[in-house]
Amino acid sequence: MTTPRTLREASCADDYDPNSMPVDRARALIRQFLTPVAATERVHVRAALDRVLAEDVVSPIAVPGHDNSAMDGWAVRFADLAPDGETTLPRSGESFAGRPFAGELAPGTAVRIFTGGVMPQGADTVVMQERATEVDGGVRIAAGAVTRAGQNRRFAGEDVKAGQVVFRRGQPVRPAELGMIASLGVNEVTVYRRLRVAFFSTGDELKSIGTPLAEGEIYDSNRYTLYGMLTRLGCEIVDMGVVPDVPETLEHAFATAAANADVVITSGGVSVGEADFVKQLMDKLGEVLFWKIAMKPGRPLAYGRIGTAHFFGLPGNPVSVMVTFYQFVRDALLVLQGRADVVPVPLFRATLAAPIRKVPGRTEFQRGILTPAADGGYEVRTTGDQGSGILSSMSQANCFIVLSADTGNVAAGETVDVQLLEGLL
Numbered sequence: 194m195t196t197p198r199t200l201r202e203a204s205c206a207d208d209y210d211p212n213s214m215p216v217d218r219a220r221a222l223i224r225q226f227l228t229p230v231a232a233t234e235r236v237h238v239r240a241a242l243d244r245v246l247a248e249d250v251v252s253p254i255a256v257p258g259h260d261n262s263a264m265d266g267w268a269v270r271f272a273d274l275a276p277d278g279e280t281t282l283p284r285s286g287e288s289f290a291g292r293p294f295a296g297e298l299a300p301g302t303a304v305r306i307f308t309g310g311v312m313p314q315g316a317d318t319v320v321m322q323e324r325a326t327e328v329d330g331g332v333r334i335a336a337g338a339v340t341r342a343g344q345n346r347r348f349a350g351e352d353v354k355a356g357q358v359v360f361r362r363g364q365p366v367r368p369a370e371l372g373m374i375a376s377l378g379v380n381e382v383t384v385y386r387r388l389r390v391a392f393f394s395t396g397d398e399l400k401s402i403g404t405p406l407a408e409g410e411i412y413d414s415n416r417y418t419l420y421g422m423l424t425r426l427g428c429e430i431v432d433m434g435v436v437p438d439v440p441e442t443l444e445h446a447f448a449t450a451a452a453n454a455d456v457v458i459t460s461g462g463v464s465v466g467e468a469d470f471v472k473q474l475m476d477k478l479g480e481v482l483f484w485k486i487a488m489k490p491g492r493p494l495a496y497g498r499i500g501t502a503h504f505f506g507l508p509g510n511p512v513s514v515m516v517t518f519y520q521f522v523r524d525a526l527l528v529l530q531g532r533a534d535v536v537p538v539p540l541f542r543a544t545l546a547a548p549i550r551k552v553p554g555r556t557e558f559q560r561g562i563l564t565p566a567a568d569g570g571y572e573v574r575t576t577g578d579q580g581s582g583i584l585s586s587m588s589q590a591n592c593f594i595v596l597s598a599d600t601g602n603v604a605a606g607e608t609v610d611v612q613l614l615e616g617l618l
């Protein structure tokens with residue numbers, strides 16, 4: 194499939210109905226417009242944690258660099274061991290980790306060796322110390338202590354060969370990668386620069402914390418959940434505060450945000466009625482599609498471009514903000530960060546502990562509490578009231594219960610799909 198040049202072209206080719214856009218379709222459509230940031234930077238290994246590699250990492254050395262012992266024991270020649278019976282060999286030296294035995298193992302002798310100690314030349318096998326007894330000037334090895342040549346020996350390059358591509362561009366750097374990179378002796382890597390994400394909340398009723406509320410006003414919580422989610426994703430953030438529903442002010446905010454960031458995220462102002470007004474603005478400033486996603490919560494969603502920035506217009510309701518972020522924005526940001534391995538967060542099955550009522554037609558992301566069950570598996574129940582304004586449900590929950598669009602009521606004891614919240618970000 195060729196990449197469509199414009200959002201509208203893509204959405205038409207997809208036969209899209211903006212009033213009941215399936216979750217998967219919206220995800221796929223957005224995906225076609227995402228290309229990773231191009232700029233890169235060199236950083237020290239530790240600073241690469243939670244960043245994305247922008248160049249392959251090639252090992253300058255073999256790891257390990259030498260054949261070495263996997264055990265504390267005795268390095269021997271396999272051929273010197275009696276095939277059936279004890280063997281006693283004189284001790285000809287020691288090989289400690291970092292302090293090798295000098296010279297070659299003389300036939301018919303053994304070298305005391307410790308885990309990580311370099312295999313002496315001529316030795317091919319290590320007898321573990323539990324199967325050997327130190328005797329005067331040597332060692333007595335039990336019958337059958339080793340069964341084959343090469344036992345308990347680690348080979349040079351068995352983890353990494355010299356010149357091997359250890360990590361490809363697009364690899365996220367987690368603690369395991371930090372350790373691997375250090376094991377190669379590499380102290381700097383090239384990573385993609387951080388994504389810059391500007392966000393603001395829209396609504397005349399919103400107040401920032403630290404100011405008293407007048408009648409009918411509420412505190413802006415969306416900027417705080419967004420701050421948390423974006424920070425956990427390693428984004429550079431530009432918090433633009435609360436913007437009232439005033440056309441000129443909003444236009445200015447959108448333009449400023451787009452000029453200063455790779456991604457612009459807003460909450461509120463995309464539901465019916467309000468959207469008409471934001472739509473007019475978007476027609477002027479960029480190319481943006483307004484959808485009613487066939488999902489609950491999180492129905493209204495806008496995606497598009499303002500200048501060179503990607504734009505996500507999230508719903509206003511606090512739970513909807515988090516759900517749409519997790520289901521659409523998260524994956525998009527990972528792709529833009531240069532991650533090569535972006536796949537939807539996995540679902541797994543759990544037994545429903547109490548019935549759920551649901552009308553078919555929309556994918557629901559109910560907030561769930563997953564607990565170990567008596568049978569060794571897991572059971573899940575909802576947090577209770579599933580209103581999109583009940584932000585406490587996101588706090589109580591440790592998972593989403595994901596009910597596909599065609600699902601209706603689900604009885605207790607049936608299995609459902611769940612998606613863990615911890616690990617999502």
Ligand code: AMP
Nearest residue numbers: 394396413414415461462464508509510
């Ligand atoms: P809207 O999408 O702008 O119609 O907002 C939907 C609901 O979410 C309304 O009850 C708003 O008051 C509420 N809401 C919008 N933005 C925020 C916010 N930043 N923090 C908390 N609630 C909000």
Ligand code: MG
Nearest residue numbers: 395396461462
């Ligand atoms: Mg509003």
